[in-house]
Amino acid sequence: MDFLDPRKRRAHTIRLMVGYVLVAIAIGLGGWLLLKAASGYGVDPKTGDIVQNGLLFVGSKPGGADIYINDNLQGSQTSARLILPAGNYKLTLKKDGYRTWERSITLNEGSVARYVYPFLFPAEPQPQTIKEYTKAPPLITQSPDRRWLLVQRPTSSSGSITFDEFDAANLTKQPRALVFPSGLLTSLTSSTLKEVEWSTDNKHLLLRHSFKGGNEFIIFNRDIPAESINVNKLFDISPTEVALRDKKIDQLYVFLQNGGQLQIASTANSVVTPLLKDVLAFKPSGTNLISYATGQNAPSGQVIARIWDDSQSYALYTFRVGGSYLVDEAQFQGHWYYVVGSNEDERVNVYKDPLGSLKNPAIGRAVPLLSLNIIGATKVSFSNNTRFIAAEAGQKLAVYDLETQSIYRYTLENPLAGILRWMDGHRLIGASNGSVFVTDYDSTNQQTLVPTNYSGGGFFDPNYEQLFTTAVSKAGVVLQRVDMRAGVDLPR
Incomplete structure (x- = not known):
């Protein structure tokens, strides 16, 4: 019997020890690879080089916008998660009926970047009259919940x-x-x-x-x-x-x-x-x-x-x-x-x-x-x-x-017609050259929307789907609403 043969027993022991060592190496290597993957390391499929990636979250209001990285269409729409090699990029969002949003971004090694704040404005905003006044209202104000x-x-x-x-x-x-x-x-x-x-x-x-x-x-x-x-x-x-x-x-x-x-x-x-x-x-x-x-x-x-x-x-x-x-x-x-x-x-x-x-x-x-x-x-x-x-x-x-x-x-x-106010958590709003003016906090994506005579630019409803402002009319001044939705997002 093999277990009684000293040489065979020694060989069996050696095989077990080698197996244990190989398993330990495999576990260690797997753990190391998982650690590197978690740190953002990966293999560039085009060059085969090892690169360190970053994680990019992209969102928008409204959702469903096409995502472009350096003018290349990605295979997902907002909201989405992208894994990209660390570096500098141009991030662009496009959706039918809306103006393009874009800015330069830097994605660091092993970092998580979130650009979930983009607001897509309609390409051709259409004001609709709510009420006419003989002249400009002396004061317009809105409750903190933006309802009243x-x-x-x-x-x-x-x-x-x-x-x-x-x-x-x-x-x-x-x-x-x-x-x-x-x-x-x-x-x-x-x-x-x-x-x-x-x-x-x-x-x-x-x-x-x-x-x-x-x-x-x-x-x-x-x-x-x-x-x-x-x-x-x-x-x-x-x-x-x-x-x-x-x-x-x-x-x-x-x-x-x-x-x-x-x-x-x-x-x-x-x-x-x-x-x-x-x-x-x-x-x-x-x-x-x-x-x-x-x-x-x-x-x-x-x-x-x-x-x-x-x-x-x-x-x-x-x-x-x-x-x-x-x-x-x-x-x-x-x-x-x-x-x-x-x-x-x-x-x-x-x-x-x-x-x-x-x-x-x-x-x-x-x-x-x-x-x-x-x-x-x-x-x-x-x-x-x-x-x-x-x-x-x-x-x-x-x-x-x-x-x-x-x-x-x-x-x-x-x-500017007056001091800028915060539209939300990432944008400032006011009036410039007789129109509603909006800019992202860093001066990117500046927007000129509709004519207004209100120095504060305008107000929004609770869901940021309607913009309210005033404009000069033939009879005086009109309070208007402007739908911020376009294309497939418009109510049917």
Whole structure:
């Protein structure tokens, strides 16, 4: 028997050991190959060379767009996942009835790139009249959920103020007339309204009312106009600015420029509580966080940007006195970002989680994450998804991408009718040369859509399928809607 023969038994043992070694090598090699594949390594089918790939996700609104890489049609449509060798590419999206979207991209080794934000605009947008007005509406505003569009009627002979409320989610409904209650406003002489901010309940709108002899602030209840509030009358004060605390109407931040007093006012019991003094500008967030600029304890010719957090104030940045101050803050991917600058400065500083350093006695100071170099900035803002920070100075923009840590600086070719606003998380909208103007955050894919006389460009419905704007007509001004769908996406 073989197992009794020492030579055969030894040979069997050797074969087993060799087998074990080969299996171990195969497992190790397989694991190594899987690791490399997971890291993006692959074999170029054309050259046979080993290359390191990247993963590219491509999406669009609407979907079903053809994907081109370096002008070569790919075998899939949006939304899609592509595995490509690392390198620089031109990404192009095309769909019948829509304008082409394209931009240059860089795909790094073993990285994942997501371009799922492209918006395809119709090739030939067709405006349709919703309602005619004798002249341009003095104010157009929209609720945060983009459902309720309020259009102020040109002042009637009686002088009363009325909004037409359009349901952007159901355009077959007739607009509802929202009339300001009599006695709400102090005076209607030379009366103008300006939007300050909406509450997150999508019902209450804070307005600044200017009239001959003064200003006042109104909390307008679009659901029940009779329950609207005159802030000045309720608290018997004349504030310079008012802001909603935590985007609710229960409590307000009331700012009086004389003395720089910032107070908290409760609409429930009409009580006003002092909070800060010597304030020059402020921007609240939530219930216990305020970014503000102050001259208190600042060196001559300078001001200090500070953060008020849960009853404690921390000095963030000292810079020279300006005509207006830019302060803002927002949270992105679990981190807090603060923006500070002025219209006289040559830069706008961006800070990441500065409170951690400011609260640490061993550090006691914050270092900027970066500076957006732009002279004479008049506005700073976060995109709707808070991923991008934009600083504007006329036609000049500086935009920082918090996710990719990229900075874009550019000058728009044509003058703007007003300040750009964020259309969504990736695009800015405004008006230029008498038409609605839209651009991606990095200045690519600039679009001129339809004629408009509205300096803000326009508004969208909740699904971004309808654009609302105004345009001059023979009889006056018309409110229009423009379908953003085309081709096979149009309703049948």
